[in-house]
Amino acid sequence: MLAILSAPSNLGLRPPLPGAVPGTAKAPEALREAGLHRALLGRGAIDAGVVLPGRYVDDPERVPGTVRNQEAIVDHARRLARRLVGLREDGFTPLVLGGDCSLIVAAGLATRVTGGGGLVHVDGHTDFRHPGNSDEVGALAGEDLAAAIGRHSPEIADVDGLGPYFDAAATAHVGCRRDDAEVEEVMAAISLVIPADRIILHGGARAAAEVLGSPGLDRGFWLQVDVDVLDPEHMPAVDSPDPGGLTPDELTAFLRVVAPRAWGASVTVFDPDLDPDGVHATTVARIVVEGLAHLGEEAEQAA
Structure with a gap:
């Protein structure tokens, strides 16, 4: 059974303007207003x-x-991880509505505590900036995949001695653009990378089958979905829109296939401040309801 858990964090993002704060903390309630909760509670x-x-x-x-x-991110990750572990132990499948991509630290802590598992990282960017390849480290939402597999500083990537949170050999990334600065490094670091153009060419279901056939993901996995994987034509309400992304239907087709094998999922980086009419909240809500409705239904067999 799905358990909808709000995690309205904006801690991992840069300020959109001097003196301003990112709007991702408003996302869970914007999605509630768009009917997401009503639809899933009805199921x-x-x-x-x-x-x-x-x-x-x-x-x-x-x-x-x-x-x-940093300190606030670690504190939030610990508290969120405890909730995720509790939900899993009680037989629920957590669906976390973020928030920004730094939520992956909590998912990683919970994964390690409950016996391991892989990661399927769906994002328009590789999010692989880290102290070893950049002097611009500072916004964890652009560094979360690096942290997830232990490539970041230990204060972020080894909280409570539990890093790396995910085995790189059991980690897949889906959705980056071919010109992403770290794409070659990521391809060498993890088990599978499927850029957005391959999904556009072959379809979401085929990409999903490739993910499910990837080594290390047969034990179940956490699924993180950053909505900037969508093309800005369909989803401009994110902090770093990038052309060349998926359509809502392509993303939904992918999620329908992979979601049943995931033990939980997070949906991140939707910014209601960039969606004053609520149009894009409706798009995200539809993708979640149609793509993640069967989240976790096969996870026990895969665990």
Whole structure:
């Protein structure tokens, strides 16, 4: 049974403007207003509440190599991970509505505590910036895949000695653009990378079958979906829109196939501040309802 858990974090993002804060913290309630909760509750899901983040602070004086809001991110990750572990132990499949991509740390902690499993990272970018390849480290939402497999600083990638959270050999990335700065590094680091253009050419179902056939993902996995995998024509309400992305139907087709094997999922980076009429919230809600309705239904067999 699905458990809808809100995690309205904006801690991993850069400020959109000087003195402003990112709007992703508003996403869960914007999606509720768009009818997501009503649709899933009508299918038997439960509302599992919210794990609130700490205050967003843009600290230009932070130590080089650390990330913005680092202590608050770690605190939120621990608290969210405890909720995820509890839901899993009670037989629920958590569907986390973010929030930004830093939520992957909580998913990683929960994965390690509950016995491991892989990661399917769906994102328009590789999110693989880390201290070893960039002097611009600071926004974990652009560094989350690196943190997930242990390539970031230990303060982020080895919280409580549990890193790496996911085995690189059991990690797949789906949706980056071919010109992503770290795409070649990611291809060498993890088991599978499927750029967006391959999905556009061959379809979401074929890409999903490739993911499910990838080594290491037969034990189940966490599924993180950053909606900037969509083309800006369909989803401009994200912090880093990038042309060459998927259509809602292509993403939904992919999710329908992979979601039943996932033990949980997170949906991230939708920014309601960039969607004043609620049009794009409706798009995200439809993708979640149609693509993730059967989340976790085959996860026990895969675990």
